[in-house]
Amino acid sequence: MKNKKTFLVTGGTGFIGRNIVNLLLKKNYKILVLDDGSRGVFNKTINKNIKYIKGDIREKKLLYKCLKKVDAVIHLAYINGTRYFYEKPDVILDVAIKGLINVFDGCKKYKIKELYLASSSEVYQTPLKIPTDENEMLKIPDIYNPRYSYGGGKILTELMGINYGKKFFKKLIIFRPHNVYGPNMGNEHVIPEFIKKIKSIKNKNFKIQGSGNEIRSFIYIEDFINAFDLILHKGKHLNIYNIGTNEKIKIKELAKKIAKIINKKIIIRKSPLKEGGTKIRVPNIKKIKMLGFKTKFTLNNGLNKILKLNV
Ligand SMILES: NC(=O)c1ccc[n+]([C@@H]2O[C@H](COP(=O)([O-])OP(=O)(O)OC[C@H]3O[C@@H](n4cnc5c(N)ncnc54)[C@H](O)[C@@H]3O)[C@@H](O)[C@H]2O)c1
Numbered sequence: 537m538k539n540k541k542t543f544l545v546t547g548g549t550g551f552i553g554r555n556i557v558n559l560l561l562k563k564n565y566k567i568l569v570l571d572d573g574s575r576g577v578f579n580k581t582i583n584k585n586i587k588y589i590k591g592d593i594r595e596k597k598l599l600y601k602c603l604k605k606v607d608a609v610i611h612l613a614y615i616n617g618t619r620y621f622y623e624k625p626d627v628i629l630d631v632a633i634k635g636l637i638n639v640f641d642g643c644k645k646y647k648i649k650e651l652y653l654a655s656s657s658e659v660y661q662t663p664l665k666i667p668t669d670e671n672e673m674l675k676i677p678d679i680y681n682p683r684y685s686y687g688g689g690k691i692l693t694e695l696m697g698i699n700y701g702k703k704f705f706k707k708l709i710i711f712r713p714h715n716v717y718g719p720n721m722g723n724e725h726v727i728p729e730f731i732k733k734i735k736s737i738k739n740k741n742f743k744i745q746g747s748g749n750e751i752r753s754f755i756y757i758e759d760f761i762n763a764f765d766l767i768l769h770k771g772k773h774l775n776i777y778n779i780g781t782n783e784k785i786k787i788k789e790l791a792k793k794i795a796k797i798i799n800k801k802i803i804i805r806k807s808p809l810k811e812g813g814t815k816i817r818v819p820n821i822k823k824i825k826m827l828g829f830k831t832k833f834t835l836n837n838g839l840n841k842i843l844k845l846n847v
Contacts, residue, residue: 537560540563540564540565540566541565541606541607541608541650542564542565542566542567542605542606542608543560543565543566543567543568543606543607543608543609543610544567544568544569544570544602544603544605544606544608544609544610545557545567545568545570545610545612546567546569546570546571546593546599546611546612546613546635546639546681547562547570547571547576547593547611547612547613547614547654547664548567548569548570548571548576548588548609548610548612548631549569549571549573549577549578549579549588550571550575550576550577550612550616550722551576551657551716551718551720551721551722552553552612552654552713552716552757552760553569553571553576553612554576554577554579554720555623555718555757555760555761556610556612556761556764557569557579557586558761559761559764559765561585561586562581564585565585566585566586567585567586567587568586568587568589568602568605568606568612569586569587569588569589570589570590570591570593570598570599571588571590571591571594571600571613572590572591572593572613573590574615575615575617575722577720578590582800587668589601589602592632593613593631593635593638593639594630594631594634594635594638595671596638596641596642599638599642599647600642600646603642603643603645603646603648604646606646606648607648607650608650608651608652608707608721609639609643609648609652610650610651610652610654611635611636611639611652611653611654612654613631613635613688614628614632614654615627615631615632615686616686616724616781617627617722617724617725618683618686618724618810619724620686620724621683621685621686622682622683622810625682625683626685626687626826628685628689629685629688629689631689632685632686632688632689632690632692632693633692635688636653636692636693636696637696639651640696640700640704640777643646643674643705644702644704644735645775648826649704649705649706650705650706650707651697651701651705651707651708651709652708652709652710652711652767652768653693653697653708653709653710653711654693654711654713655690655693655694655697655710655711655776656686656687656690656712656713656826657712657713657714657778657780657817657819658684658686658687658690658802659674659687659690659691659694659712659723660672660673660674660675660677661676661677661684661687661812661814661819662677662688662814662815665820666816666818667782667818667819667820667821667836668775668778668817668818668819669778669780669783669819669820669822669823670712670775670776670778670822670823674691675691675696675758676688676691676706677812678811681811681812683810683811683812683813684812687796693710694710694776698774698790701773701774702761702774705773706773707771707773708773708774709767709771709772709774709775709776709777710775710776710777711764711767711776711777711778711779712776712777712778712779712780712819713755713760713779713780714753714754714755714778714779714780714781714817714818714819715752715753715754715755715780715817716754716756716757716760717754717755717756717838717842718756718757718758718760718778718838719757719773719842719845721757721843725792726787727750727794727839727842728792730790730791730794731794731798731842731843734791734794734795734798734800734802735798735800736835737800740801740802740803741802741803741805742791742795742802742804742805743805743806743807744787744788744791744804744805744807745807745808745809745810745813746787746806746807746808746809746813747806747809748786748787748788748804748806749786749787749788749790749815750786750787750793750809750813750814750815750816751784751786751787751815751816751817751818752784752787752816752817752818753780753781753782753783753784753785753817753818753819754780754783754785754790754835754838755779755780755781755831755833756832756833756837756838756841757832758832758833759781759831759832759833760779762829762830762832763777763779763827763829764779765823766824766827766828766829767779767824767827770827770828771827775823777823777824777827778819778820778821778823778824779819779821779824780818780819780821781819781821781831781835782818782819782821782831783831783834783835784816784818785835788804790835791804792804793835793836793839794819794839794843797839797840797843798843
């Protein structure tokens with residue numbers, strides 16, 4: 537039997553990375569994970585098909601050592617968490633751009649022709665069309681707002697991805713996750729933050745950023761992984777794919793839904809929306825559906841599942 541491919545997963549100990557690694561293991565691929573451990577969790581289980589390397593994506597030498605041994609790359613390493621976009625935009629951009637250039641240069645050097653790049657819905661900030669498809673105009677509304685360090689890095693990921701992809705790769709695919717949630721996702725996301733706050737609430741007052749009328753859609757990690765699996769095996773070279781769901785919800789309704797499952801009473805208190813936050817973000821997922829994607833989890837099911845697991 538022909539040997540299966542070896543993948544390098546950068547940022548592979550993070551929330552999405554760990555789940556992608558599990559998918560690859562199930563499919564009997566070999567995996568190298570490169571992660572600096574700034575946010576992810578290193579898996580202690582021993583498996584002959586996976587090797588973990590602790591290091592920074594900006595360290596060219598170390599990255600090249602990994603790239604020497606692989607056939608394809610899934611590039612996820614990036615600094616996430618809205619707080620950090622405002623606090624250390626220079627570092628966000630440093631990791632985004634140096635990481636990206638190192639990955640491209642290394643793939644060219646070792647003739648790796650297959651690359652998957654994680655982008656984000658933040659590339660289009662306030663979209664003209666809702667639901668938003670992959671052809672939406674990419675933009676940064678205010679260069680002085682540090683928040684856009686994150687989206688700016690992702691715009692460059694896509695711009696360089698398409699242009700380098702044409703010249704140096706056989707299969708380069710960009711995917712845009714739209715608010716993925718699930719067990720053990722870390723605290724810098726709206727759902728775990730709400731769960732934590734609501735669980736410990738004392739006087740019913742629940743303060744949220746903005747009016748609570750902001751609209752989002754959330755995708756459960758198992759659905760996300762099914763969509764990613766389709767991209768991996770059926771995705772087309774130089775294509776961009778939204779990964780998300782069409783189930784919209786107002787942020788205040790999300791808080792109420794979580795409170796109901798936990799059996800707590802809350803009163804929503806508004807606060808100013810941080811500059812750069814957007815009012816509505818819902819992806820058009822026709823393109824991923826064309827590959828065969830079907831959403832299995834409603835938001836209710838997904839929330840119930842993580843709350844039952846208590847992680
Ligand atoms: N979770 C989502 O809803 C979402 C939405 C949009 C885009 N994304 C993108 O998907 C990818 C994965 O996201 P996630 O939710 O798993 O985030 P995460 O923060 O859990 O994972 C990112 C991983 O990258 C690692 N990392 C950070 N800086 C590094 C560096 N300099 N060198 C090596 N490793 C480094 C972290 O330790 C972490 O394990 C990211 O590129 C993210 O921007 C995620």
